[in-house]
Every structure is written in structure tokens, then in C-alpha cells.
Amino acid sequence: MEFNRKHLLELKGLTREEITFILDTAESFKEVLKRPIPKVPTLRGKTIVNLFFEPSTRTRISFELAQKRLSADSVSFTAATSSVLKGETLRDTARNIEAMNIDMVVIRHGASGAPHFLTQCVKASIINAGDGQHEHPTQGLLDIMTLREKFKTLEKLKVAIIGDVAHSRVARSNIYGLQAMGAEVALCGPPTMMPLDAEQWQAEIFYNLDDALAWADVVNVLRIQLERQQKGLFPSTREYHKLYGITRARVEKAKKEITILHPGPINRGVEIESEMADSEFSLILDQVTNGVAVRMAVLYLLSGGRGAERFDESTN
Ligand code: CP
Numbered sequence: 365m366e367f368n369r370k371h372l373l374e375l376k377g378l379t380r381e382e383i384t385f386i387l388d389t390a391e392s393f394k395e396v397l398k399r400p401i402p403k404v405p406t407l408r409g410k411t412i413v414n415l416f417f418e419p420s421t422r423t424r425i426s427f428e429l430a431q432k433r434l435s436a437d438s439v440s441f442t443a444a445t446s447s448v449l450k451g452e453t454l455r456d457t458a459r460n461i462e463a464m465n466i467d468m469v470v471i472r473h474g475a476s477g478a479p480h481f482l483t484q485c486v487k488a489s490i491i492n493a494g495d496g497q498h499e500h501p502t503q504g505l506l507d508i509m510t511l512r513e514k515f516k517t518l519e520k521l522k523v524a525i526i527g528d529v530a531h532s533r534v535a536r537s538n539i540y541g542l543q544a545m546g547a548e549v550a551l552c553g554p555p556t557m558m559p560l561d562a563e564q565w566q567a568e569i570f571y572n573l574d575d576a577l578a579w580a581d582v583v584n585v586l587r588i589q590l591e592r593q594q595k596g597l598f599p600s601t602r603e604y605h606k607l608y609g610i611t612r613a614r615v616e617k618a619k620k621e622i623t624i625l626h627p628g629p630i631n632r633g634v635e636i637e638s639e640m641a642d643s644e645f646s647l648i649l650d651q652v653t654n655g656v657a658v659r660m661a662v663l664y665l666l667s668g669g670r671g672a673e674r675f676d677e678s679t680n
Contacts, residue, residue, distance in 0.1 A: 367665040371490045373479050374499040375541040383544055387509050389661035389669070390654070396675050397433065397657060404675045407436035410667055413461050414440040415471040416493070417448070417478075422628050422652055423493050423502070427470050430659035454478060455485050462486040467667065471495070476533075489666045497531050502662060503627050504537030506655040508545055510647050511582060513654070514623060519546035524576040525567075526608060527586030527635055528557040528597075534627045538584055539565050552576035553586075553608060556597040573608050577618040584625040585610055585635050601634045610636040615645060623647060 365385050375383070396404055412431050416424050424440065431438040441461075443449070448457065458469070468489045471479050476496030483490050494500040508518065515521055523542050529535045529551050542549050543565070550568035551558065552575075562569055570576040577583070588604060598604045615622050624636070624645045632638035641648060 367669075370666065371479070371483055372501050372662055372666060373483070373490065373492045375501045375504045375537045375544070376499065378541070378544060380544050380546070383505065383508065383541060386505055386658070386661050386665060387512060389665060390505075390509055390657040392675060393433075393660040393664070394654070394657040396660075403433050403435060405435045406664055406669065406675060407431070407434035407667060410434075410436045410467045411465065412436050412438040412468045412470065412663070413466050414438060414493075415457070415461075415469060415473075416441065417443040417454075417471070417473045418494070420472055420493070422655060423472065423500075426652070426655040427491075427493060427502075427659050427663075429656050430663055433656070434660055434663060436663070454481065458482050458486050462488060468663065491662060491666065494533055496533065497536075498533055499537045499540075500533040500627075501537050501541075502655070502659055503534050504541040505662070506651055506658045507534075507538055507584060507625055507627070508541050509654045509658055510625065510651045511547075511623070512545075513650070514647065515581075517546070518542065521547045521582065522550065522580050523547050523582045523584060524550040524552050524570070524580035525584045525586065526552045526573065526576065526610070528588055529553055529562065529586070530557050530559045531589050532586050534584075535586060539567060543567075550576060550579055554598055554604075573610075573614065574617065577614060577622060580622060582623040582625065583610060584627075587627065587629060588631055588635050590631075601631070605634050605637075609634065610640050612637060612640055612643070615640070621645070625651060628652070 367385055396402055414427055466488050470491045470493050472493040473495050476498035478495050479490050479492040492501055511518055525535050525538055539549050550570055552570040622645055626648050630641050
């Protein structure tokens with residue numbers, strides 16, 4: 365198969381074949397990451413800029429590591445130490461960076477649509493590392509990769525996305541990606557955190573966590589985004605934990621094995637009991653490991669790579 369896309373802005377619209385192709389390529393890179401020298405010269409000569417206008421730990425480090433493992437030249441920019449603070453616009457930042465001859469831009473931005481906007485101002489490939497409340501496509505891909513590793517196929521797998529769906533770019537990428545792969549998706553949270561147009565996704569909607577746990581094989585637990593919320597979506601974090609927090613008692617009540625994902629960073633004791641985040645049910649650190657391989661695959665394919673193949677240390 366050919367992967368003919370120039371940008372990765374969202375999982376909406378990606379086909380099952382395309383997602384499978386990215387994940388198969390990521391599996392090859394995961395094998396590279398297990399070698400004594402986990403590095404290939406695949407992107408030697410390519411220049412990548414990471415533009416992070418919002419805080420990030422996992423995504424930024426994961427992209428930077430992926431770029432180093434592929435031997436690309438990369439630089440990272442954070443808004444807090446840039447000329448954005450002097451009033452520079454996103455367009456001017458991007459055009460100045462492009463004047464330095466870059467091949468790819470990885471961008472995280474608080475405004476939904478910022479990565480799409482960049483595709484219209486610069487010639488480089490653009491990768492969305494999370495934009496506002498729109499999408500976080502590489503997070504969706506690493507979640508799907510982690511589930512595919514455990515369950516082999518996502519066909520008919522029941523995945524409940526729990527929490528602040530309305531504000532979550534992770535939820536949107538998961539919904540599109542999981543449904544493309546044949547999974548059944550449900551959404552669960554307080555009515556104030558459910559988007560008004562939630563029916564558009566043809567996902568089951570639960571307002572009661574015990575009902576969602578009785579239905580699900582997997583729960584993807586969203587971070588409560590205290591920084592994005594207007595006041596009043598729920599009375600207190602204590603109340604939220606009582607009604608929607610994932611606890612051992614709740615999972616045991618469902619009387620079956622439930623797999624737990626969380627994109628991080630975790631608010632321990634709010635959306636998930638601290639002990640459960642580290643429990644035998646949790647694949648949270650597997651998600652982080654897979655993030656590097658998925659991002660290597662995306663960087664490689666968008667730069668014209670031909671897909672799952674054996675990557676030799678001498679591969680050009
Ligand atoms: N999952 C995720 O996007 O984490 P960061 O905000 O740390 O990048």
C-alpha cells in the first residue's frame with residue numbers, strides 16, 4: 365500500500381487500511397527500539413521543528429525521541445521562551461521557521477485548527493500534536509496500537525471513553541480511529557461534559573459509570589482538564605471521583621477483566637484511583653512506549669517512506 369498523505373491533522377477520514385499501515389510500520393520501529401543501538405538513518409538530512417504552544421511532557425519528548433531515533437535534525441520551540449511573547453503571530457512564526465528550510469512541523473496549539481492553518485502558510489508537512497478541543501491523532505494511534513497488541517483485533521472490541529468528552533481532543537481521535545478499526549465505542553460522563561452533538565458519532569452514551577463498566581472491555585479514562593473548564597461542570601473533584609472515578613471496587617463489581625488506558629497526565633484520585641493507574645488492569649506505560657514507535661512511523665510515512673519494512677542500521 366502507498367501512504368499518500370502529506371499531513372496528519374486528524375484521524376477523522378483515515379481508513380482502516382491507512383491506520384493498519386501506520387501501526388504495522390510502528391511495529392517495525394518498535395523492533396528497532398529494542399536493539400542495543402536503537403537508531404536508524406532513515407530520516408538523515410530531514411529537518412523537523414517541534415512547535416509547542418501548550419505544555420506537554422509525553423507528546424513532546426516522544427516526538428523528539430522519535431526524531432533522534434530516525435536520525436533527523438530537529439529543534440524544539442516552546443511558546444514561553446519565544447517571540448510569541450513579543451506579539452509574533454502564528455503565521456509569522458511559521459514563515460520565519462520555513463525560511464530556515466524545514467521539512468516537517470510538529471505543532472501543539474490551544475486553538476482548534478491551528479495545524480490546518482499552518483498547511484496554508486508553509487510548504488512543510490504538518491503533524492498535529494494536539495489542537496484545542498479538536499484532535500490528537502498520534503495519541504489516538506498509540507491507543508489503538510496498544511489495544512491491537514493486547515487483543516490482536518479491534519473488531520467488535522467495546523471501548524468506553526470516560527470523562528470530559530466535550531473538551532477532549534483525545535476522545536475525538538479515539539472515536540474516529542477506533543470506529544474505523546471496527547471497535548464499538550461508548551461515551552460516559554456527566555451530562556455537562558457530553559458534547560451537545562454526541563449522537564453524531566453513533567456511540568452508546570452512558571451517564572452512569574457502573575453501566576459503562578458492565579458494557580466495556582476497555583475504558584479510556586480522560587484527564588479532567590481543570591484548565592479548560594468554565595466553572596460549574598461538576599460540583600467538586602471529590603464529587604466527580606465519587607461518581608465517575610475508576611476504582612478497584614467499581615471494576616471488581618463489573619466481575620470481568622477491564623483494560624484501562626489513560627492518555628496522561630493523570631490526576632490521581634480524581635478520574636482514577638491512584639492504585640488503579642498502576643494496577644494489573646492498566647496499560648498506561650505501554651501507551652507511552654508505543655507512542656515513540658507510532659510517531660517514528662508517522663514521521664517516516666509523511667516524509668515519503670514506503671511502509672512496513674525491515675529497517676537496517678544502514679538503511680537510507
Ligand atoms: N497525552 C498527552 O498529550 O500528554 P502530554 O500533554 O504530556 O503531551
